[in-house]
Amino acid sequence: MGNLNKEIRDGDHPDITEERLKSTFDTHKMAAQIYNSQRAADRRNEITSAVLKIPELQDIKPLPFLSREEKVEEAARKIGILSEHLYDLVNVNDGAELYHLNNVVIGGEGNPLALHGVMFIPVLQAQATDEQKKKWLYRAMKREIIGTYAQTEMGHGSNLRKLETTATYDKATEEFVLNSPTTTSMKWWPGNLGKSTNYAVVVATLIINEKDYGPHSFMVQLRDENTHKPLPNIEVGDIGPKMAYNATDNGFLKLNHLRIPRTNMLMKHVKVEKDGTYIKPPHAKMSYSAMVHVRAHMNNTMAYFLASSLTIAVRYSSIRRQGHINPKEPEVKVLEYQTQQHRLFPHIARAYAFSFAGAETVRLYEKVKKDMESGETELMADLHALTSGLKSVVTYLTMQGIEQARQSCGGHGYSMASYISEIYGIAIGGCTYEGENMVMLLQLARYLMKAAKAVKEGKKVEGLVGYLSAPDNRHSLIDRTPEKSYDTYLKTFEHIARQQIFRAFDKLEKMLTSGLPHSEAWNKCSVELTRASRLHTRLFIAQAFARRVHDVVDFHIKEALDDLLHLHLNYELLDVASYALEDGHLCGEQMNFIRSELYRSLGKIRPNAVSYVDAWELSDMELRSVLGRRDGHVYENLYKWAQNSSLNRTDVLPVFEKYLKPLMMSARKNSKL
Numbered sequence: 001m002g003n004l005n006k007e008i009r010d011g012d013h014p015d016i017t018e019e020r021l022k023s024t025f026d027t028h029k030m031a032a033q034i035y036n037s038q039r040a041a042d043r044r045n046e047i048t049s050a051v052l053k054i055p056e057l058q059d060i061k062p063l064p065f066l067s068r069e070e071k072v073e074e075a076a077r078k079i080g081i082l083s084e085h086l087y088d089l090v091n092v093n094d095g096a097e098l099y100h101l102n103n104v105v106i107g108g109e110g111n112p113l114a115l116h117g118v119m120f121i122p123v124l125q126a127q128a129t130d131e132q133k134k135k136w137l138y139r140a141m142k143r144e145i146i147g148t149y150a151q152t153e154m155g156h157g158s159n160l161r162k163l164e165t166t167a168t169y170d171k172a173t174e175e176f177v178l179n180s181p182t183t184t185s186m187k188w189w190p191g192n193l194g195k196s197t198n199y200a201v202v203v204a205t206l207i208i209n210e211k212d213y214g215p216h217s218f219m220v221q222l223r224d225e226n227t228h229k230p231l232p233n234i235e236v237g238d239i240g241p242k243m244a245y246n247a248t249d250n251g252f253l254k255l256n257h258l259r260i261p262r263t264n265m266l267m268k269h270v271k272v273e274k275d276g277t278y279i280k281p282p283h284a285k286m287s288y289s290a291m292v293h294v295r296a297h298m299n300n301t302m303a304y305f306l307a308s309s310l311t312i313a314v315r316y317s318s319i320r321r322q323g324h325i326n327p328k329e330p331e332v333k334v335l336e337y338q339t340q341q342h343r344l345f346p347h348i349a350r351a352y353a354f355s356f357a358g359a360e361t362v363r364l365y366e367k368v369k370k371d372m373e374s375g376e377t378e379l380m381a382d383l384h385a386l387t388s389g390l391k392s393v394v395t396y397l398t399m400q401g402i403e404q405a406r407q408s409c410g411g412h413g414y415s416m417a418s419y420i421s422e423i424y425g426i427a428i429g430g431c432t433y434e435g436e437n438m439v440m441l442l443q444l445a446r447y448l449m450k451a452a453k454a455v456k457e458g459k460k461v462e463g464l465v466g467y468l469s470a471p472d473n474r475h476s477l478i479d480r481t482p483e484k485s486y487d488t489y490l491k492t493f494e495h496i497a498r499q500q501i502f503r504a505f506d507k508l509e510k511m512l513t514s515g516l517p518h519s520e521a522w523n524k525c526s527v528e529l530t531r532a533s534r535l536h537t538r539l540f541i542a543q544a545f546a547r548r549v550h551d552v553v554d555f556h557i558k559e560a561l562d563d564l565l566h567l568h569l570n571y572e573l574l575d576v577a578s579y580a581l582e583d584g585h586l587c588g589e590q591m592n593f594i595r596s597e598l599y600r601s602l603g604k605i606r607p608n609a610v611s612y613v614d615a616w617e618l619s620d621m622e623l624r625s626v627l628g629r630r631d632g633h634v635y636e637n638l639y640k641w642a643q644n645s646s647l648n649r650t651d652v653l654p655v656f657e658k659y660l661k662p663l664m665m666s667a668r669k670n671s672k673l
């Protein structure tokens with residue numbers, strides 16, 4: 001049967017092997033839960049093993065030692081080699097396999113095809129007519145052309161209806177004239193726009209006969225397909241270095257009265273006829289589909305980033321010994337400290353929770369995508385609400401978790417050798433891209449306020465907001481019933497979300513009744529509204545976690561997930577408990593119970609801590625972290641890693657002769673005077 005933890009190897013650091021031997025569950029079976037099937041988990045490992053056999057796909061040196069230009073070049077080099085091996089390595093129609101291949105070979109800092117796969121192809125799939133697909137999509141899939149999604153401008157990202165780039169229809173020539181009239185109208189941010197792509201789907205405000213029809217999508221060729229030089233009337237370039245994600249050339253684009261054929265507007269759902277007649281889409285927001293696509297997948301990306309940093313931190317905490325719990329005994333692994341466990345374990349639970357919530361979201365997304373093909377749009381609002389809330393909450397909590405992972409590694413966490421700071425920099429971009437978090441929480445709030453209104457009017461609401469119509473207990477039953485089901489916790493989360501939703505609703509109604517215009521009242525209630533959105537979303541995450549645990553059949557996996565869920569529910573509830581204390585739903589005694597359950601949970605998780613992170617099956621190649629090495633041999637490798645520093649190429653740097661020597665000489669001379 002072998003070891004339950006599949007990462008055990010001879011020669012590993014004994015402290016980490018000791019942890020793995022304690023595992024109560026099979027880590028590869030757990031991987032099947034995380035990646036949604038045993039087959040998917042197997043395929044990840046097969047892909048990793050195959051990649052390890054191709055020497056040209058290995059990093060030329062640790063990425064933190066590369067300059068920005070070298071990072072861009074290295075990612076492009078690997079993309080080139082990957083395309084030779086692609087069909088042998090993965091099923092190219094499987095997004096999860098492609099994503100994994102990218103993470104192993106290239107990592108999270110980006111590559112020339114990042115936006116091509118994440119948005120350019122999806123937008124063509126969803127919004128191009130069959131004829132347009134023949135012209136661009138199939139070429140894009142074969143990588144004959146490389147594209148991006150150019151929507152955000154220097155002056156506007158959140159408020160799409162105020163994009164300044166115009167696409168004015170010229171009936172006489174049957175062309176659109178694309179123009180960036182001001183500096184602020186320049187496209188600014190699109191990934192890979194700077195240097196890599198030769199096509200873009202440009203989102204511009206459609207104008208026909210001087211009437212503004214709002215944002216629409218247009219295919220624009222940016223560069224010559226052979227020379228890669230920008231085409232006439234196009235100015236394009238890189239926007240410069242960012243906090244992280246620097247292998248990607250996020251770019252700017254200025255269009256100077258560029259003419260494109262009428263048929264370059266993506267017209268699957270919406271049309272502009274030759275004579276300028278506008279035919280509206282079945283749903284006004286169908287053109288936002290590429291954004292919804294990314295938002296729907298972001299939970300899993302964030303879960304991955306969070307799990308990566310926790311794998312690093314937990315493994316390191318199992319070999320790092322410092323201080324004593326019992327002064328008579330040797331120094332302990334820092335993982336023994338309750339503070340360290342409290343700092344890390346709840347985030348492990350969140351990574352699992354985000355992955356499970358992510359799987360449910362992707363399922364809904366796939367359904368809505370299929371519906372949209374046939375013009376069916378009923379579930380679009382539900383999906384928009386769900387993805388808006390999740391995108392905001394999950395990215396924010398991921399940011400918190402990664403930072404805790406970094407701090408938990410002490411000084412070495414701050415070194416790029418941990419790689420956590422790079423993961424952090426990449427992940428927090430998610431708080432901003434694909435809809436700034438506050439803006440998206442307010443989108444969900446619109447949906448919640450509609451539901452609250454319906455309930456107040458005596459109507460029954462269902463689905464994601466069904467709990468607003470369900471009976472509520474005045475007092476939480478946590479610690480009040482002999483039965484120890486998670487239902488009592490979930491009901492308490494429901495109560496908290498419901499109370500806050502109605503609190504925000506009542507406040508808004510009061511202001512509206514007092515005569516305040518809707519937009520002003522909305523702004524004055526917006527902090528309360530975002531709170532309602534967060535609580536609703538955190539309820540969904542907890543429910544998704546509980547649903548998954550409920551469905552698991554394998555006894556040991558179920559038990560291990562059950563422990564994580566128990567930790568999650570107690571930790572999350574403590575985090576939002578003030579809402580339930582305010583109206584007496586929870587009392588002080590119950591708070592003590594929840595706290596003691598949390599501490600008990602930490603102890604229960606402790607023996608499996610390394611196995612919970614190992615179950616993500618993140619190879620050394622993809623983690624790129626000295627602290628997170630699978631074998632636990634951190635210290636000797638930290639020293640080796642530092643040898644890569646270009647500052648170590650010579651014992652004496654030229655700056656010594658140039659600046660430091662004169663400085664010291666002059667100081668010595670002065671002290672002799």
Ligand SMILES: CC/C=C\C/C=C\C/C=C\C/C=C\CCC(=O)SCCNC(=O)CCNC(=O)[C@H](O)C(C)(C)COP(=O)(O)OP(=O)(O)OC[C@H]1O[C@@H](n2cnc3c(N)ncnc32)[C@H](O)[C@@H]1OP(=O)(O)O
Nearest residue numbers: 157158159160285288294297301380381384433434435446
């Ligand atoms: C797959 C891999 C995943 C991750 C990859 C990992 C790493 C990637 C690294 C890099 C980044 C990758 C991608 C980033 C790319 C980008 O950032 S692209 C740019 C993204 N930009 C935005 O997200 C802009 C945010 N703004 C908006 O989306 C809109 O402006 C808005 C929704 C905030 C508002 O739109 P409006 O048209 O003004 O609408 P409104 O008046 O506010 O609302 C009117 C009604 O419409 C409903 N609605 C809005 N959007 C949708 C939608 N998508 N679907 C359904 N319904 C929608 C809204 O709810 C309103 O309904 P009411 O009933 O309340 O009236």
Ligand SMILES: Cc1cc2nc3c(=O)[nH]c(=O)nc-3n(C[C@H](O)[C@H](O)[C@H](O)COP(=O)(O)OP(=O)(O)OC[C@H]3O[C@@H](n4cnc5c(N)ncnc54)[C@H](O)[C@@H]3O)c2cc1C
Nearest residue numbers: 150151152156157158189190191429432433434435436438
């Ligand atoms: C790494 C990265 C990659 C990106 N990739 C792409 C890409 O490929 N293609 C692309 O088109 N774009 C891309 N973007 C741009 C990104 O989508 C936008 O930056 C994002 O949507 C936020 O818009 P903004 O910059 O206009 O923020 P702003 O709206 O200016 O936000 C500034 C502040 O104003 C607040 N605010 C704004 N509006 C409201 C409101 N209505 N109510 C309350 N508060 C509000 C926000 O909450 C925030 O605090 C990328 C950005 C990043 C960081």
